[in-house]
Amino acid sequence: MGYHTTNAAYAYDMQAVPAYAPAAPAPRTQERPRFDVYTGQGREANQLVSPAFTHVLKVFAVLVALVFTIGMARVGIASLTAAELNANATVSNELTAARDQSGDLEVMRSVYGADARIRDLAEDTLGMVEPASRITLDMSDAAAGAAAASTAE
Numbered sequence: 001m002g003y004h005t006t007n008a009a010y011a012y013d014m015q016a017v018p019a020y021a022p023a024a025p026a027p028r029t030q031e032r033p034r035f036d037v038y039t040g041q042g043r044e045a046n047q048l049v050s051p052a053f054t055h056v057l058k059v060f061a062v063l064v065a066l067v068f069t070i071g072m073a074r075v076g077i078a079s080l081t082a083a084e085l086n087a088n089a090t091v092s093n094e095l096t097a098a099r100d101q102s103g104d105l106e107v108m109r110s111v112y113g114a115d116a117r118i119r120d121l122a123e124d125t126l127g128m129v130e131p132a133s134r135i136t137l138d139m140s141d142a143a144a145g146a147a148a149a150s151t152a153e
Helices: 005-009 051-112 116-124 141-152
Strands: none
Touching: none
16 A cells, blocks of 8 residues: 555655665865964963054054143133133223213312302302402512511511
């Protein structure tokens, strides 16, 4: 009885097949580079860093320090400039205020120093009046000698 419609038909097929025939030649292993084992401390050993890498690292550190120094210099110069500009603005404002005050003081001096105002203030507030006659005193030496002669007679 044969089952020719399923896989079981092929599995139970009793045809003569050699039992151990090589299907393909065995794969050849590729030759690897030689692996040498050295005795030592392994990962604990102090391994030298490449001089080129050390040089690049030093150049990079110098460039970073240079950029940092230039940046700090720029910030310092900018802050000093801003402080100086603020000081100049303050001095300019003080100078403008002093000029305004000077103008006001000149006006007040001319107002308070006017002869008419002083005369009016003396008459109204202090009750003073102008004299009817005036006397002029001469304090020079010639005038003093003439005055002494007139009193001696």
